[in-house]
Amino acid sequence: MKISFETKIALGFIVNLSAILALGLIYWSQISHTNKTALDWVSLVLIVLSLGMLTVVFFILKAQQKSNKIYEQELLKNKNVLQSIIDNTTNPISVKKLNGEYILVNKQYQLLFESKAKDLIGKTNHDFLPKEIADTYRSSDLEAIKAGKEIHIEETLEQLDGLHTYLSVKFPLFDASNRAYAIGNISTDITERKRVEQSLKAADTFFNLSIDSLVIASQDRFLKINPSLSKILGYTVPELLEKPFATFILPEDVPTTKKEIEKLEEGNNLINFNNRWICKDGSIKWLSWNATADVNTGTLYAIVRDITEERQLEEEKEKTLNELFESQQKLNMILENISDGVIVSNANRQVILANHIANELFRIEDDSKIPINFSDHFEVLYPDGETTYPVQNLPAERALVGEVTDDIDILLKDLETNESRRVLLSGRPILDSKNHVVAAVVTIKDISRYKKLEEELKKRDLKNRTMIGFKKTKQKEKD
Known part of the structure; x- marks a missing residue:
């Protein structure tokens, strides 16, 4: 059974009073039958004084007890007022002993760890936080004690909605002897402010860079x-x-x-x-x-x-295009006014340019549809009209591998009309700045008419010689 402090004082007073009274009665009974000396009277006076002092002490203790009770009530009242104030702030607030045990937390601080105050009081951070985080908090607490004044430090804490950053003000609490006995902490959630600062910093960095x-x-x-x-x-x-x-x-x-x-x-x-x-x-x-x-x-x-360079490039490009257009016009005039057919093919064997002589030869108006390989449109023969000429030896094919050919004498027999033409084909490769073949030019000289004239001349020459008396020899007949 637990006895209150007040009861203990009352019991102590009664026991001591009883003991003194009993002692006084015993002593009085012993000296009542003898002659009383001065020492006996002094002893009696001391017993009476003890009774008086005991009574005085009892009432002093009662008064002190009453005063302490009033003080405790005021202290409790002030504590409740303080707790009410700190519970209604938006800042998490806590007070720890020097060993790290919590002795005071407000509601906001409880919400950080999703715990009631009674679950935190008497515990340290190491009881419910990972060791690395708890060590960090403990280190910052000790820094405040070492500094002997408030310090400002940023701390991070993982919460349900993500990582939060807090600006914590930590400060030592001193007793009447000016010795630190606890560590106070007031934290402010600066997560949004940090995000804004980072956004502004990033925006400023982006702006400048x-x-x-x-x-x-x-x-x-x-x-x-x-x-x-x-x-x-x-x-x-x-x-x-x-x-x-x-x-x-x-x-x-x-x-x-x-x-x-x-x-x-x-x-x-x-x-x-x-x-x-x-x-x-x-x-x-x-x-x-x-x-x-x-x-x-x-x-x-x-x-x-x-866009200065772009404008300059556009102007130069326009100038180049104008010059190229002029050159193209001049080239077209030259090509259209020469008597030979001209075909220009790119490296993919596609005809990109042909003059009207070439168009007439192939009977195709669209240049891009003219085949670079004559064998696609003609039967390509040697001048004897019987032996097939190898396609790989045609000037176009040889030009595309970088070879130059001049006046290849061949017979072209149209696959549709069977019309034959004797032509001289020449080929030239077109090289870029790195000496790579990018195109080929083939010229077509139609010598059919000249060959006919040559044969007619030979026949006339032979006829005239016979008329003026030249005899035919076997060798001449053979020729």
């Missing part, structure tokens, strides 16, 4: 630019921010630029608008703008690209 120039501007001035635009134009960032941006635009392009800005302010996006800018070294650069505007604030947001 972007290959394209990024611009934020008002109607007439740059508000923020990344280093890319500064590098393109040669001005420092402060120089570009200092003056209206129209200062750096070629005067001829300023009116059109202002009109496009007006369209932006009306809510229209700007797509691939090109204008010219004056660089610090005096050179001119073409910039291409894609921009949009915040109609509420009038702020302009733009992505800018340097």
Whole structure:
């Protein structure tokens, strides 16, 4: 049975009072039959004083007990007020002993570990957290004790919705002797703030490292630019921010630029608008703008690209195409006005160009449909008209492997009409800068008419010789 402290005091007082009274009565009975000396009277006085002191001590203890009870009630009241305050804050709060045992936690702190206060009080972090995490928390607690003042430290904790980051303020608590006896902790969830900071940092990094120039501007001035635009134009960032941006635009392009800005302010996006800018070294650069505007604030947001080289390449390309067109026209005029047929084939054996002589020979108007191998359209024979000429030895095939051929005499017999033509074929390879064959040119000289004339001349010569008395020899007849 547990006896209260008050009962113990009362029992102690009764026992001691009884003992003193009993002692006094025994002593009085012993001296009542004898002559009382001064020492006896002193002893009696001491017994009476003991009774008085015991009574005084009893009432002092009762008063102190009452005072302690009032103090405990006030302490409990203050503790409840403190607990109520810290329970209604949004910050997790805890107090630990120097050995790491929890002696106070608020509701927010309980929610971090999904535990009630009674499950945390008297425990350390090592009782319910992985050792690595608990060691980290313990280390930061000891840092606060070593510093002797508050410290700020970031701590992470895995929760149901993911990893959270807390900014914890840890501080030692001191007793009346100015000795640290506990460690206080107030944490603030800065997860969202960290995300925002990381997003802003990433955005700022992207803004500054972007290959394209990024611009934020008002109607007439740059508000923020990344280093890319500064590098393109040669001005420092402060120089570009200092003056209206129209200062750096070629005067001829300023009116059109202002009109496009007006369209932006009306809510229209700007797509691939090109204008010219004056660089610090005096050179001119073409910039291409894609921009949009915040109609509420009038702020302009733009992505800018340097297209100077592209414009130069386009101009050079256009110039080259014009020159190529002129050359093509001249080539066509030459090809169409020569008496020989001409065929140009690419490396894939596809005809890409033929003049009208070649078109007439094959009876095909579409150049791309002319076969590079004559054997697809003709029976290719030696001049004797009987022996087949090898396809692999045709000038086109030999030219595509890099060989040059001149005046190959062959007979072409049309597969449809059986019409025969004596032609001289020549072939030339066309090489690129690396000496690779990229095309072949074949010329076709029709010598059928000349061969007929030659035969007629021979016949006439033979007839004339017979008429003037020349005798035929066996050798001549053989010839």
